[in-house]
Structures are given as C-alpha cells and as structure tokens.
Amino acid sequence: MTHAFLSFLVRRLAPSAPPYAPSSVPFAAAARRAPLGAAALLLACAALACATPAQARIKAKHPSVNVSTVLPATVMAGLAHAHVPLSAISVVIEKVGDRTPIVALNAGKPMMPASTMKLVTTYSGLSILGPDYRWRTSAYADGNLDASGILHGNLYIQGTGDPKLVPEELIDLVQKIRKAGINGIDGALVLDKRYFDPSTRDLPPFDDDATAPYNVGPDPLLYAFKSLSFTLTPSPDGSVAIDVIPALAQLQIDNQLHATGGPCRGELPTPAVTPQPNGTVIASFAGDYAERCGPRTLNVAVLDHSAFFAGGFLALWQQTGGTFTGATREGPVPAEARLIATHEGPVLSDIVRDINKFSNNTMARNLFLTIGAVTSKPPATPEKSAHAIEAFLQKSGLNMEYLSLDNGSGLSRDEHITALSLADLLQAANASPVAQVFVDSLPVAGVDGTMRNRLTSQPVGGNAHIKTGTLRDVRAIAGYVASADGVSYIVVSIINDPHSEAARAAHDALLEWVYQGPSQPMQDVAEEPHSKPRKNPHKRTQH
Known part of the structure; x- marks a missing residue:
C-alpha cells in the first residue's frame, strides 16, 4: 500500500522534537x-x-x-x-x-x-540506498548484427544482485534485446558476475538440506531464487501431470508417477535432478501419488546459479522466437562491447x-x-557490507x-x-x-506474512x-x-x-x-x- 509520509516521527530521547507521524503507522x-x-x-x-x-x-x-x-x-x-x-x-x-x-x-x-x-x-x-533504489541487469553485445538480426558475436548479461529477478521481470530484458533488433545469437551467452566477490558464491548450505530454497546463497545474477516449483496434479485415469516454474531451456522431466486411490498422507515425491553429459538436466519423478492429495506444489533448489540463470534466460529467449547456437560461460563485459538493453528491478x-x-x-x-x-567499490564482500x-x-x-554480522539474513x-x-x-x-x-514491511499478527x-x-x-x-x-x-x-x-x-x-x-x-x-x-x-x-x-x- 502507499501512504503520504509526513517526515520525521517521534525522536527518541528528544521530547522537544515535533513528533510527526503518518496515521497509518x-x-x-x-x-x-x-x-x-x-x-x-x-x-x-x-x-x-x-x-x-x-x-x-x-x-x-x-x-x-x-x-x-x-x-x-x-x-x-x-x-x-x-x-x-x-x-x-x-x-x-x-x-x-x-x-x-x-x-x-x-x-x-x-x-x-x-x-x-x-x-x-x-x-x-x-x-x-533509499527506498527508491533499483537494481540494474544489463545486456551488452560485441561482433556484428546482420540484416536478418543474427548477432555474430557474444551477448553479455551483467548483474548487480537484483533480489527479485523472476520470470516476470527477466522477460522485460529479453524483450528489450529483441526490440534492439537481435533475433538470434551466433556466439556465446556470457554472464558477468563481478559485482559480488567470488568468495560469496557457491557457499555450503546452512544445514544438511541442500535442496531447500531457504539455503540458496546470494548471486549477482540470482534468478527466481534458483528454485523450481513443481506442481503435481493427479487425474482419475491414473496419470499425474507435472508443471514446472520457471522454465529452464535445458530441463527435461521424466514422469513415472502414478495416481492411486489410497489415502493422502501428505508426502510429496522428491525429484532426482541429474545433469547429463550433453548439457541437459533431467528431473525424474517415480512412485505413487494419492489422487486424494489433489494438486500440490513442492519447491526445490537445483543447479548452480550460472546454469540456472542461463537456462531461465534461454527459455524466455526461445519463447519469444529467439535462436541460440552457442555455449554459455562466465566472463567480464569487454570495454568495446555496446550496451543493448537495461532492466530495472522493483524499488527497494x-x-x-x-x-x-x-x-x-x-x-x-x-x-x-x-x-x-x-x-x-565492487566486488561486494561480507566484510564491506558489515x-x-x-x-x-x-x-x-x-x-x-x-553486533556481529555474517550474511545479514539471520541464517x-x-x-x-x-x-x-x-x-x-x-x-x-x-x-x-x-x-x-x-x-509496513513487517508481518501483521493474524493477517499476513510469517504471522x-x-x-x-x-x-x-x-x-x-x-x-x-x-x-x-x-x-x-x-x-x-x-x-x-x-x-x-x-x-x-x-x-x-x-x-x-x-x-x-x-x-x-x-x-x-x-x-x-x-x-x-x-x-x-x-x-x-x-x-x-x-x-x-x-x-x-x-x-
């Protein structure tokens, strides 16, 4: 919700200060x-x-x-x-x-x-940073763009740590790249992740549950919290439909689930996610799923940040009709690369x-x-932030x-x-x-959030x-x-x-x-x- 802010509320230990306050606080x-x-x-x-x-x-x-x-x-x-x-x-x-x-x-x-x-x-x-601060995710290109819109060079994606770069946000960058005249990429997709120090990446999980979304670490190109949401929907004919969000270009689903007529015990089958030598990733489901359970969703953290982002970006790229024939890798944006598009994330x-x-x-x-x-100056480190x-x-x-700060989340x-x-x-x-x-950001007891x-x-x-x-x-x-x-x-x-x-x-x-x-x-x-x-x-x- 939005409200007019009347500036400086009651100042602690300063009874002479004017105690202005918005009525909604x-x-x-x-x-x-x-x-x-x-x-x-x-x-x-x-x-x-x-x-x-x-x-x-x-x-x-x-x-x-x-x-x-x-x-x-x-x-x-x-x-x-x-x-x-x-x-x-x-x-x-x-x-x-x-x-x-x-x-x-x-x-x-x-x-x-x-x-x-x-x-x-x-x-x-x-x-x-200010309440209106926004993160930027930018696209750069080198090489030549031919008359058919094929980029004979590399497309670079540079991240600055947008915490909410979900499909609904990343599609904006994809569409801006398409509007710049690029229909296909004949080079590499290069991810520039220098904004955060490498020491902040690929950290061990907080506990033994490495696939739990709450364990996902930070990244300059964090996409959809590096987690897949699988929705299982049983049918009377014994089949179980599996839908996944977000789409990853390299992801394939091996569905061996069977809907049964037994009681729902609340357990969800966990997929085995296995990268293949050819670059694809297979999520395998097997076993029985009670029809009485109805549609259920489970969230699973998979892959590393770079593979997850690349898969998500290319899935959206291909959905808009874009083509890609190269490989993906990490690397810096070269000085001669030209800025193609910039996406600004939600306000802080x-x-x-x-x-x-x-x-x-x-x-x-x-x-x-x-x-x-x-x-x-980037790259960011926990020490700089603390x-x-x-x-x-x-x-x-x-x-x-x-006060002792480690990662700022309390995890x-x-x-x-x-x-x-x-x-x-x-x-x-x-x-x-x-x-x-x-x-306003805090959970309200009995109303929303964790309360x-x-x-x-x-x-x-x-x-x-x-x-x-x-x-x-x-x-x-x-x-x-x-x-x-x-x-x-x-x-x-x-x-x-x-x-x-x-x-x-x-x-x-x-x-x-x-x-x-x-x-x-x-x-x-x-x-x-x-x-x-x-x-x-x-x-x-x-x-």
Missing part, C-alpha cells in the same frame, strides 16, 4: 498521543536485577527511573511448559518514543536472533516488504552484499557493541545482537524518514507488526504492538535454547499481554547473575 502515532517519560509506567525491580550490567547501563542514562524485570504470568507459564529456563530468554519492552525499557530481562546478552537480524539489514538498506521498498513479510533469506543476502558494493552497516548505525547514534550461527540493541534499532527506524516503508496463522482469534491480531525468527534452538520476535489503551510499544524477545520451538506460546502470550497494556499482574524474576555481555568470538575486529 499506529506505533509512532500512539507515541505522539502519549506523554514521554515512562517513570509512571515502570515497576520496581529486584535489587539484584538492577545491579546487572544491562540494567546499570539503563540506570546511568535514566537515574530517576526503575526498570522492571518482571514477566507476565502467562509468559512464565509458557516458558515453564516448554522447559525453557529464564537464562535462555532475552526480553525488552519499551514505549515507542521512549528508550527507557519498561521490562528488560537479560537485555544486554548477545543472542542469536535468527531472521530478526533482517531488521538490521532492511532498515540499513532503506536508509543507505517493495523488496524489503518481501524480505520481511516472508523472511526471504536469499533476498536479504543479496541486499546485504549490495550495501557493501554501493558504499565501497563495515558499511556498522558505520551507518554508529552515525545514527546506535552503538551496538555486540547463521555467527550472527549476534542484544535485545536492547534491537529495540534501539526499532526506535530509530520508527523515528526515521523510512519509518512508513519499514513498519498470518498466529493470534488469529486474539485481540492483538491486526494490531502488531512483528518480525519473526526461527532456527533450530532459536525463536525470536521483534516489532511494534499498538495496545488497546492507545499506547504503542516496542517488543523484542529472543530465546536461545534447545526447547525454543515449544516456546512459541510464550511469545504469543507476551504479545497478547502487551496489547492489553503493561499494567497487568506480572511475575518478578531476576536476571541471570552471569548476564554480562560476553565478547562474541565471531565479532569482526577489522573489515
């Missing part, structure tokens, strides 16, 4: 209505908790305010049911526009944030919406590297001492941040020129913009809640524990409690004595 709007200063809202904390380092930092900035380490009884019950100890959870709750936490438990402890790390990448990307504001709503790791990783390439983001955060007054065991730092970022983002785009099936029947549904994070042993939530009493809050909660998967109910209970207003009964707990932030061994010391 309830969090800043609520902060405008509520008086700054949270002393009246805060509960007395235990002496031990107030003495811990995270609390001491808060106390130093706000000596007249006590910070609570109490948690709602419903949250405590959820943690107990999941067998998650208090030492494994980090929580910060603040009123929008006021950095003084109302609740801060283990707030300064470095935690693995999973996909809530995307908040750091997307806010930094929007601020550094749309990309960020996809990244946060659907927690797309591959798009986040491409954005992360793009930040490094734009702020420094340096650029950390410099931006420091310039913005966000000194995140324990990492090496990325860490504290709940207090993440709350700081949410405050800054909500008071920034990109607040509208940023807040669409959560809290659907609870009052907080529709009143919270929450980014989720999920890894093995990690569950996290971070975002904004507009409470029933008209006040808006920032909520961050990160669990790092082998039993974290069972603690989703505790997080949902926390969001429900904040929506009802932090005046409900809570259970007092003390921060773990060893909650002093520890130096992360993966923290970058130089870039």
